[in-house]
Amino acid sequence: MKYLLLAAMLLITFSSAAEQAFEIPRSSVVKLIDQQSKLSYPVFIKLPRSYSRNKDKTYPVVYLLDGSYAFQVALGATRFPMNSGKMDEAILVAIGYSQGSKGSSSRIRDFTPSKAKDWQLETGKAAQHIDFIAEVVFEYIKANYRINPKQRTLVGNSLGGLFAAHVLFTQPNMFESYIIGSPSVWFDNEYILSQPITKAKQDVRVYLSVGSKETPEFGEGQDMVTGANKLADKIRQSNDQQVQLEFSIIDGAKHATAFPTTLIQGLDWLYAK
Numbered sequence: 184m185k186y187l188l189l190a191a192m193l194l195i196t197f198s199s200a201a202e203q204a205f206e207i208p209r210s211s212v213v214k215l216i217d218q219q220s221k222l223s224y225p226v227f228i229k230l231p232r233s234y235s236r237n238k239d240k241t242y243p244v245v246y247l248l249d250g251s252y253a254f255q256v257a258l259g260a261t262r263f264p265m266n267s268g269k270m271d272e273a274i275l276v277a278i279g280y281s282q283g284s285k286g287s288s289s290r291i292r293d294f295t296p297s298k299a300k301d302w303q304l305e306t307g308k309a310a311q312h313i314d315f316i317a318e319v320v321f322e323y324i325k326a327n328y329r330i331n332p333k334q335r336t337l338v339g340n341s342l343g344g345l346f347a348a349h350v351l352f353t354q355p356n357m358f359e360s361y362i363i364g365s366p367s368v369w370f371d372n373e374y375i376l377s378q379p380i381t382k383a384k385q386d387v388r389v390y391l392s393v394g395s396k397e398t399p400e401f402g403e404g405q406d407m408v409t410g411a412n413k414l415a416d417k418i419r420q421s422n423d424q425q426v427q428l429e430f431s432i433i434d435g436a437k438h439a440t441a442f443p444t445t446l447i448q449g450l451d452w453l454y455a456k
Contacts, residue, residue: 207258209229209230209231209232209235210229210230210258211228212225212226212227212228213225213228213323214226214282215315215319215320216319217281217311217312217314217315217319218315218318218319219311219314220281220311222281222282222283223283224278224279224280224282224315225250225251225279225280226276226277226278226279226320226323227250227251227275227277227279228274228275228276228277228324228328229254229258229274229275230274230328231265231272231273231274232265232272233272234272234274234329241330241331242272242273242274242329242330242331242334243271243273243274243330243334244273244275244276244324244328244330244331244334244335244336245257245273245275245276245336245338245450246277246278246320246335246336246337246358247275247276247277247338248278248290248337248339248340248343248347249277249286249290249339249340249341249343250277250278250279250280251277251279253277253340253343253442254275254277256446257275257277257338258275260443260446260450261273261447261450264447264450264455269456270451270454270455270456271454271455271456273450274324274328274330276320276324278316278320281293287304288305290342290343291304291305291306291342292304292305292306292307292308293308293309293311293312293346294312294339294342294343294345294346295307295308295309295342295345295370295371296309296310296345296346296349296375297370297371297374298371299370299371309346309349312346313350313353313357333359335357335358335359335360336358336359336361336450336453337350337357337358337360337361337362338361338364338446338449339361339362339363339364339366340364340365340441340442340445340446341364341365341366341367341438341442342367342370343364344363344365344366344367345366345367345370347361347362347363347366348363348375348414349375349378351363351387351389351418352375352378352379352380352381353378353381354381355380355381355382355387355423355425355426356383356384356385358387359385359388360387360388360389360453361387361388361389361390362390362392362445362446362449362450362453363389363390363391363392363414364392364393364442364445364449365392365393365394365397365407365411365438365441365442365445366393366407366410366411367407367410368407368410368411369405369406369407369410373410375414376413380417380418380421382421382423382425383423383425384425386425386426386427387425387426387427388426388427388429388452388453389418389426389428389429390429390431390445390448390449390452390453391411391414391418391428391429391431392411392432392441392444392445392448392449393407393410393411393431393432393433393441394407394408394432394433394435394436394437394438394440394441395408395432395433395435395436396436396437397436397441401437403438407438408432411430411432415428415430429452431445431448433445433448
């Protein structure tokens with residue numbers, strides 16, 4: 184009887200703990216509106232551990248696309264290296280999908296640089312999304328937090344990687360550095376490879392990465408490895424001395440598993456002390 188009572192008490196304890204929402208310290212969520220489309224986007228923000236005590240310090244900002252997914256990955260991946268002093272602390276800002284839209288339709292619309300005729304979902308609004316980030320997101324972060332405006336990193340994966348490459352080619356100094364994971368170079372008959380590249384006026388660092396198993400041979404719908412290599416070649420062939428490229432192939436990683444490694448290795452390359 185006493186064992187049944189103990190089991191019941193443990194069940195109540197675990198159930199109560201499970202019902203408590205997990206809170207992320209020094210984090211917040213705001214809704215920002217794209218003035219062109221009038222769509223509302225959730226933006227997730229996480230401040231460094233030293234932020235409240237270092238009143239005069241400014242911080243780099245890492246902007247992540249696919250916010251509802253990437254924010255959680257970035258929180259876990261950066262906690263130890265940033266808190267232990269192995270990596271420079273940074274403010275994490277993750278931009279989610281437009282409210283009222285499914286994640287797939289929001290990202291396909293916002294991350295693609297061209298209108299693809301063979302797609303049923305809306306495409307080709309990357310330029311508008313760039314404006315939203317520059318005019319709304321940047322301004323909100325600048326007005327509310329102590330940031331170093333010269334230290335901005337853009338992180339994009341898959342279609343987000345395609346978007347990051349588009350920003351790099353059209354407005355390279357919008358960010359000081361880029362982490363481009365498994366870019367969807369295949370989109371619209373590899374349109375991104377036909378884009379002209381705007382020369383950077385200041386130094387830009389680019390970390391490009393893809394999983395070694397992101398190919399049809401291992402069950403993927405597209406050959407992401409070939410696409411990433413083509414993108415790397417295009418960046419190199421631009422002969423832009425301001426752009427420093429680091430290209431990595433993650434051994435054994437598939438499309439569903441490559442991003443966490445891309446993110447932490449890219450941040451380590453950019454911000455390791």
